[in-house]
Amino acid sequence: MNKQPTEHEIHFRIWYSYWLERMTETLNRRIDMFTNAIILTLGAAIFATSHFSWLFGGIIAVLSGFRIAWQYGKKAEAAKQQAKRYASLIDNLPGITIDEIREKLKMLEEFDSVALNSLCNPARNGASISLRLKYREPLSFIEKAVSLLAGSTPR
Secondary structure: OOOOOOHHHHHHHHHHHHHHHHHHHHHHHHHHHHHHHHHHHHHHHHHOOOOOHHHHHHHHHHHHHHHHHHOHHHHHHHHHHHHHHHHHHHHHHHHOOHHHHHHHHHHHHOOOOOOOHHHHHHHHHHHHHHOOOOOOOOOOHHHHHHHHHOOOOOO
16 A cells, blocks of 8 residues: 655655755855865965975865865755755645645655755754744754754754
């Protein structure tokens, strides 16, 4: 027997996905901006006469490699667009049937970003807050730290 999720479970899934995308976007954008700032600062420092120019150059090369390999800016933009799609679905929830919601959610979930596991429990808490539920997942120290960096309230 194929048990369909309840309306409440679907609404929770939508809010959870929204918060996960939003935090993924914020975290990746902040990492991208931080690495850009470090690269620019160290690049400018190379022009100053310093005995550490070789070290600065090495750090710039490593950070540039990270940016190329992980493409933080591209991931941030994709997560931002996906969060907007979820926000649009959330805005339309009162006016559409549960079957339409299921169909739209199924389509949206195909394009979800790959998120850090450390953001899963904070996203659950965000969904709980959005739905005015009292239960909160307890967060580990790492989850609290990553949640804070991702723009969420680490509770």
